[in-house]
Amino acid sequence: xxxxxxxxxxxxxxxxxxxxxxxxxxxxxxxxxxxxxxxxxxxxxxxxxxxxxxxxxxxxxxxxxxxxxxxxxxxxxxxxxxxxxxxxxxxxxxxxxxxxxxxxxxxxxxxxxxxxxxxxxxxxxxxxxxxxxxxxxxxxxxxxxxxxxxxxxxxxxxxxxxxxxxxxxxxxxxxxxxxxxxxxxxxxxxxxxxxxxxxxxxxxxxxxxxxxxxxxxxxxxxxxxxxxxxxxxxxxxxxxxxxxxxxxxxxxxxxxxxxxxxxxxxxxxxxxxxxxxxxxxxxxxxxxxxxxxxxxxxxxxxxxxxxxxxxxxxxxxxxxxxxxxxxxxxxxxxxxxxxxxxxxxxxxxxxxxxxxxxxxxxxxxxxxxxxxxxxxxxxxxxxxxxxxxxxxxxxxxxxxxxxxxxxxxxxxxxxxxxxxxxxxx
Amino acid sequence: xxxxxxxxxxxxxxxxxxxxxxxxxxxxxxxxxxxxxxxxxxxxxxxxxxxxxxxxxxxxxxxxxxxxxxxxxxxxxxxxxxxxxxxxxxxxxxxxxxxxxxxxxxxxxxxxxxxxxxxxxxxxxxxxxxxxxxxxxxxxxxxxxxxxxxxxxxxxxxxxxxxxxxxxxxxxxxxxxxxxxxxxxxxxxxxx
Numbered sequence: 001x002x003x004x005x006x007x008x009x010x011x012x013x014x015x016x017x018x019x020x021x022x023x024x025x026x027x028x029x030x031x032x033x034x035x036x037x038x039x040x041x042x043x044x045x046x047x048x049x050x051x052x053x054x055x056x057x058x059x060x061x062x063x064x065x066x067x068x069x070x071x072x073x074x075x076x077x078x079x080x081x082x083x084x085x086x087x088x089x090x091x092x093x094x095x096x097x098x099x100x101x102x103x104x105x106x107x108x109x110x111x112x113x114x115x116x117x118x119x120x121x122x123x124x125x126x127x128x129x130x131x132x133x134x135x136x137x138x139x140x141x142x143x144x145x146x147x148x149x150x151x152x153x154x155x156x157x158x159x160x161x162x163x164x165x166x167x168x169x170x171x172x173x174x175x176x177x178x179x180x181x182x183x184x185x186x187x188x189x190x191x192x193x194x195x196x197x198x199x200x201x202x203x204x205x206x207x208x209x210x211x212x213x214x215x216x217x218x219x220x221x222x223x224x225x226x227x228x229x230x231x232x233x234x235x236x237x238x239x240x241x242x243x244x245x246x247x248x249x250x251x252x253x254x255x256x257x258x259x260x261x262x263x264x265x266x267x268x269x270x271x272x273x274x275x276x277x278x279x280x281x282x283x284x285x286x287x288x289x290x291x292x293x294x295x296x297x298x299x300x301x302x303x304x305x306x307x308x309x310x311x312x313x314x315x316x317x318x319x320x321x322x323x324x325x326x327x328x329x330x331x332x333x334x335x336x337x338x339x340x341x342x343x344x345x346x347x348x349x350x351x352x353x354x355x356x357x358x359x360x361x362x363x364x365x366x367x368x369x370x371x372x373x374x375x376x377x378x379x380x381x382x383x384x385x386x387x388x389x390x391x392x393x394x395x396x397x398x399x400x401x402x403x404x405x406x407x408x409x410x411x412x413x414x415x416x417x418x419x420x421x422x423x424x425x
Numbered sequence: 426x427x428x429x430x431x432x433x434x435x436x437x438x439x440x441x442x443x444x445x446x447x448x449x450x451x452x453x454x455x456x457x458x459x460x461x462x463x464x465x466x467x468x469x470x471x472x473x474x475x476x477x478x479x480x481x482x483x484x485x486x487x488x489x490x491x492x493x494x495x496x497x498x499x500x501x502x503x504x505x506x507x508x509x510x511x512x513x514x515x516x517x518x519x520x521x522x523x524x525x526x527x528x529x530x531x532x533x534x535x536x537x538x539x540x541x542x543x544x545x546x547x548x549x550x551x552x553x554x555x556x557x558x559x560x561x562x563x564x565x566x567x568x569x570x571x572x573x574x575x576x577x578x579x580x581x582x583x584x585x586x587x588x589x590x591x592x593x594x595x596x597x598x599x600x601x602x603x604x605x606x607x608x609x610x611x612x613x614x615x616x617x
Contacts, residue, residue, distance in 0.1 A: 051458070332462050339458045358451040360459040360509070362502065374502050378459075378509020380451075392509030396501070403581070404501050407474070410574055411463065411501060414475035419462045421471050 033060045034349035037118045037128040039108045039287060041065030043072070044319025044334035045134035046096060046423045051342035053099040059349060062102045062126055064118065068092065070424075071160035073191060074331045075416050078366065079164050080157070080171060081201030082209075089160055091424040111291035113312035130345045133293060133300070133309075134319045134338070135285025137190050137329075140298065142281040143183070143254055150259035154276040158190065170275045171202060176210035178274030181264055182217045183254040184224070186247075188299070189282045190320045190329045192225035193375070197365035198277070200230070203238040204368060216273065217244040218266060220253035220281070226365060226375055228398060233367035254278065284321035291315070299323045304385040306344040306354050307337060316341050326388050327379055333361045335419055357381050361393075364412035372396075372408030456514055457521035468521070469528035474574040479525035482561040486519035487512070489566075499587030527559055530570045534615040542612025545605055549597045558613045568613040576610045 036052055038045045041063050049063045071089045078084035093103040106120040111131060118126045139156070146154070157167040171180065180202055184195035199215050206213040215238075223246070224230070234242045247253045251267030257278060264271045264278070283289070283298025293300045293309050300317040301310045307322055309315045318324075318341050319334035327333045336359040344354035359379040366372050377393030379386050396408060457468070460478065464470050468478035478486065492498035494507035510518075546557070554560075558568025568576065582588035583598065590598065598606070 055454075335462055336459055340455070343452075343455060355455060356449050356451045358455050358459055358514075360462070360506065362462065362506070376502055376505050378506060389509040392506065394505050400501070407578060408501050410474035414470065414473055415463045417471045417473070418465045418475065422461045422466045425466065 033058060034129050035060045035062070035127060036130050036132065036345055036349070037126045038063040038132045038134065039111065039118060040134035040136060040285065040319075041067070041093060041096075041103070042070060042134060042136050042319060042334070043331050043419075043423055044136075044338045045132065046070070046093070047335045047338035048132050048134065048318060048342045048345075049096050049101040050099050050423070051339050052346055053101060055343060055346040056350070057100060059346060060102070061100070062104060063093070063096060064104045064106055064108050064120060064126070065093070066105060066107045068105055071164070072331065072416075072420065073158070073160045073194070075366075075412075076157070076160040076164045077194065077198045077201040080168050080198060080205070082168075082205045083201075083369070086161075086165055089164075091420060093424070095424045108287050109290070111287070111293075111312075111315065113291070113315055116314060129314075129349050131315045132341060132345065133288060133291065133315055133317045133321065134334075135287045135321050137282040137284065137320050138286045140281040140283055142186070143278060144256035145259065146257050146278055146280060150257055150278075153259040153262075154257060154264075154278045156279045157277060158185075158194075158279050158282075167275070167277055171205060174210065174213065174274045177212040178210065178214075179271075180206070180213065180215045180275045181271055181273035181277065182215060183264070183276070183278045184217065184219050184221065185279045185281045186220040186253075188325070188329060189279075191363075192328055192330075193230070193363055193365045195219075195279060196224055196226065196230040197367065199242050199244075200233055200238070200365070200367040203234070203241050206241065207238060213241070215242045216271070217242065218250055218253050218264075218271075219245060220247050222246040222248050225363075226373060226395060229373045229396060230365075230367065232398060233371060233373070237368040237371065282320075284317075288317065288321050293317055293321075295323075297323070305357060305381055306348070307341045308344075316345065324386060326377075327359060327386055328361055328363065330361055330363050331419065332363065332415075333359065335423060336360050359386065362415065364408060364415060366409055366412055370402070370406040370409055372405055372410075372412050374408055374412075450513060450517065453517040453521050456510075456518045460518065460522075465528070467525050469525065470530075470572060472530060472532070472572045472574075474572060474578070476572055476575040477528035477530070477567065477570075478522040479567070480527035480559075480561055481519075481522055481567050482564045483516065483519040483523045484564045485561075485566050486522060487515045488564075490515040490518075497589070499582055523561065527567055527569055529617055530572060530614070532573055532614050534573070534611045538608040538611040539615045541605070542608035542610070542615075545601070545609050546612055549601065550609065553591070553593065554613075557616050559616065570616045571613055573610060573614040576613060577607075580606055580610065 038049050049061050052061050070091050106122040109121050110119045155163045155167040157163040256265040288294050295301050300322050302322045307316045318337045320329040340357040347354040362376040364374045373396040375395050378389040463475045464478050470477040490507050493503045553565050555563050583590045
């Protein structure tokens with residue numbers, strides 16, 4: 001019984017601490033509190049909000065996000081493959097509220113760096129000591145004819161949600177023997193292995209249900225992430241189903257679409273696929289540009305240590321929107337950057353020098369029901385810049401055993417459950 | 426050491442410091458927070474396969490990470506990530522997880538197997554995995570309520586030779602059938 005008591009004590013102690021944390025914000029709503037406003041409630045923004053409160057519950061954190069729910073892009077390719085339901089990608093903000101984050105569902109229309117305030121479509125204004133901007137991506141008009149209406153016919157499905165559901169519906173409606181055209185974007189873009197995992201997931205569905213069908217990938221690049229491993233997977237699991245065409249061979253990939261006619265054009269050729277998944281080039285989410293946080297590349301330059309904008313002081317940009325290379329534009333990296341910035345912001349509002357950062361990234365791709373691959377890397381700060389730790393990380397070996405590949409799928413699911421609970425729980 | 430040699434060493438150090446600016450080590454929390462993406466917030470994994478680290482002893486975590494890093498303990502991805510950290514950093518991370526309470530999981534287990542496992546536990550495992558696998562001080566990890574797939578992978582690795590079994594464990598395990606091992610793992614997984 002003694003053994004049980006020790007454990008029970010820990011549980012009781014834990015609950016008491018939790019009650020304390022919940023009780024605190026209402027008491028401490030007095031003046032003189034440090035205020036942080038976070039723009040965007042995706043992976044980066046939501047993580048930052050939670051981790052600031054974890055580090056210092058006296059900091060008032062307001063997170064402004066237009067949507068009531070967030071759909072993760074990661075694992076959304078499994079919805080296309082038919083192995084996952086949209087609902088499993090859906091997360092709300094109740095968890096953040098429990099950490100004492102004030103969640104406001106509104107659209108940010110301006111950030112005044114000098115006046116240190118954020119204004120919204122709903123007519124509200126939020127003053128801040130530090131602002132964190134995590135707006136994700138927006139699309140560039142690099143493919144002629146690919147406008148809002150065309151997106152409803154040739155979905156990009158690169159922001160998860162209704163676009164993902166639409167692409168899945170089109171795949172379900174396609175007859176056996178049809179062609180699915182995937183047009184991946186040029187670098188840099190969200191989730192570098194994503195288009196190629198997508199090809200695997202769609203092929204997995206087609207193989208089982210419409211085996212005479214084909215997938216044609218018309219790329220804007222001449223090489224891509226995890227290329228050796230993906231090519232191996234296509235050969236191993238979907239032989240003859242997937243054709244990848246590099247940019248060089250088409251004079252630069254897809255240039256134009258005629259969504260009404262169902263046509264896709266490269267410089268020299270015309271295609272009429274049964275399903276077209278057009279993924280445009282990307283830049284930082286539009287509020288970043290409005291707020292003057294972007295440079296000529298369309299992305300946001302930041303300092304390596306704190307991800308503070310090098311254009312506007314007091315504003316930190318994290319996640320896909322930041323120029324964070326060599327960190328990739330991935331969910332894990334966004335979560336990792338957010339924690340480093342949360343710690344830095346807590347230090348800064350308390351008048352302390354931010355500590356030494358440490359980042360990590362892991363990207364899983366599920367290429368077949370029992371075949372998972374990954375790339376990982378540890379990052380540190382060298383001469384004020386994000387750098388890869390030499391000798392760390394790397395890819396799943398090409399010759400790893402089927403047993404290890406099956407484990408990587410289970411670890412991918414574990415990653416999904418743990419990271420989403422780390423962000424929203 | 427000759428004067429010349431010492432001078433060369435001193436100069437060498439000076440140059441190293443000059444080329445790359447060395448920062449202070451990240452804090453323990455900074456390092457441990459990077460693990461949460463796969464192992465859960467504060468090392469309490471919500472499953473289904475990556476293990477909870479919460480409550481494991483510092484010695485066990487540091488030894489495991491060193492073994493992952495050197496390749497002595499096989500892995501899919503942990504070894505690749507372990508190569509990014511120093512022993513001191515492992516120690517810092519471990520200090521955070523060692524302070525956490527054991528994570529209690531809710532897993533589907535088979536009552537008959539759990540009962541069989543409980544009996545086997547007393548005769549085979551208890552000496553090193555005390556308190557139903559929940560005692561950190563035995564430096565044998567935390568099996569109490571640990572995720573079943575992780576423990577199954579671990580046993581596969583022990584049996585397959587990609588992870589070295591302690592001698593005492595080997596003697597016991599050799600006498601157990603696959604069904605008995607599974608019963609034991611179900612017993613650990615079922616602990617609340």
